[in-house]
Amino acid sequence: MNRPLEEIREQPELHICPACGTTNELDVLVKREYRCSQCNLELAHLDVAANGVIRGIFGWLRGVGDTIENRYQVNSVLGKGGFGATYLVEDLRLSGKRRAIKEVPELLFDEYETTLLSRLNHPSIPDIIDHNVTDGMVYLVLEFGGSRTLGGERKQYPEQRIPQAKLLPWMRQLCEVLIYLHSQDPPIIHRDLKPDNILLDETGRIMLIDFGIAKESKPATMTRTLGRAATHGFSPPEQAMGTGTDERSDIYALAATFYALLTGENPPAAHERVAGKELVPPSQIVPEISPLLEAAILQALNLNVNHRQQTMQEFSQALETIALSAHDSGTHTAEYTGRTVMVGRTIGVTDATGLHPHSIKLPSGQITGSAAPIVETGIKKMTPKYKVWLTLGSIAVALAAIFTMVYIYWHKSEIVKTDQTPTQVDSGSKELSTNPPTPIDVSGSGGDAEKPSGKPEVMLKPDEGRGKEQNNNSKDNPTNT
Template identity: 40%
Template structure:
């Protein structure tokens, strides 16, 4: 086993162990010839079949695909039978770890996206001049990188398909995901990978159950799964290869249709919820989990501190209105967490300011009592508005926090801005965030848009205002975009805020046009309106 400080090939210095398995280990190394660039080195132990290793190494060095880590170098077996592959380092975790961290429940949209990316990888492999069969698809061989994309790793038993052979030399594969022909003396081909894709989908969709030939496909699946998707999985898992999909491109096409259907269903459902006179009949029975000291609520504030936030709004700067409103919301959290003379913190908070850079104002996620005892830093204004970068930061916080939050209220991301972004489009990132979930429901996203000219009909009496609706007319195109990036206000939040004599209607969106200080304050107060116990 290699140790930190060991050097391979007079070039690659071992920094740490990344992972260890039955066939060997993977290490993080730095390259002395390329300005200490970071690579991963896979050590394969006791490899006495030099030809097999060299075949794998040569195979991998020819592959170029964005979802396959590039192999750049290799070392033949040494006297102890150890050989090494040098490859691109993927910053992320395996899909198996991602699945376990999410308590074996990944949102359907995310599963479909991951599997669609696996299809793209398999299309590339299967369409080589001599098709490459991966033969060991499983969540532990798929990395989820820092951009939430799948990267296929560990080509240890991949091989080129030879149509003249009637059986494989080596019968390998992980039992839970291997096709029937891998356990028999039969030739594997592209359809072997297609079966394994179905087995992985079954595993993810059934919240961690393995598929066996005597199982009924997704017989105990969650009720929200579309019948068309169950039919796709059933066909993928046909024991007879002739009855499966014959080409991975057909599978990708079917998954793309499922993704498109889900996008349409999301849009239609949201519209129906907003336009129906009986919103409460349509709204899902989520967001009823009460925050407690052991299962507190998480609120992530994203505050636009671009240069325009220093403009005056009435007798105050916009940034000062935001600072005052945030203070009111935080004091409300303290008040609601206080029992007698003792604070039993029921909130955890992150406060992120952003312009063209992101600033963590309080150093991570803090309990509300800890935050208020140290005080808030003064908000300063900078230049531009990279909203996508801010939401990416929030997304990373959620990835880190959600595995420990399954019994907590659904987190809320409260975003305040006063103008159009200057970086990438934030909407796809917001959609990913809104697809994250805990048992209580999906992550909520709120938007507070500070502007002098947002609504066609101005709000003179905030206490009587019913909220942003489907029919609300905006003067500003960016306000329309923010509406599409906003969750529907759960009944529990609406009822809580209406106890303070507001009149927010059922089905209104988590969006507040900050045309006056009272509406800005209402938006921040709404962020703290989760139910408590």
């Protein structure tokens, strides 16, 4: 039995979310800017005016089970951005081999992305293996062996917070691929880093996608129209306000991604921070975060581009130091056993080691927020650099001791030699000793010694002395013959 036409007209138009399966009425979606009422996924490709007003839609997202080009079957939606969506699909012609497909409305598609990816060669940048246009949509088929994004991975953890020990290796991989992009001539700025644009394969390898608003950093070249797009919470203020971007813009976006995955909360949008909204330090949300990591993230999220790390290598080096520190301590950062104390308080250690915790270098930049900074402390093993310096210091002390002993021994030897050498006096010298030696009575008469004559005394041999004495006596006391 056919239903009346009036009943058919009154039936609301429904759209099922391909991510969570929630059924949404069209009228409700329009009021919610086409976002799912359950998971907040944007369910359509929007036509947005320059002032941000939604003028209409280019089309709806594909549903689970839909087939693209009679070849690629949609398994799930990996992510949705401002200009396109990314699906996880199975290649029906290759026994269900998994691929990633990016769907972009033809009117929004920029051929620059295809040209850019075709000349890049990096393990974390997927190759484009197919390119088709169907029903007003452009499809880029990407080589990919995974099934998730970091945006989806965070949902598997309590409060959407990925532990630091789990997240740190992925962030270091992101640094590597961004260093590669920035090393191109001219440098390539991704400009759209966020959790949904980072794929993760089954081996834990990061894949960076969505180069739709990437640009080559040429000072004399105007930024492309698509390149002025921004993602609230992840794009730096210079991108949101259109004042120009460079490598430091990607550093901000990477730190914002790190912040979101670590704390479970997206950073405030850049324009809100410029207006005065404070960025909550990560340690106030996740107390067990490494102080060094917090300092690196907060520096990279500085609104002033000149106060951030100036190169991606600098940010990567900070992460490497944190990773080495966690490895040398014999435990992960999230598993520290020390107490959390206020900065500047004395910590008493009562364990059997009798050691004191190492002091921790605090971030030099200003941390906003009402709470005072907190520092996680704990007794850790010496790092290799500390051991090297300790060894060099011990060697220096030993060498100093040896040189001191040699100098003392040499000095004493010189003193002994000086004492054992007889002093020779020049008979013609007019300088007299202040305390001249007492003359020796060589006559044996026991009489009083003669007073010094004021002339230097001459040492005589015993025989010569007696002969001269006899001569002197004969002159003083002549005898008659």
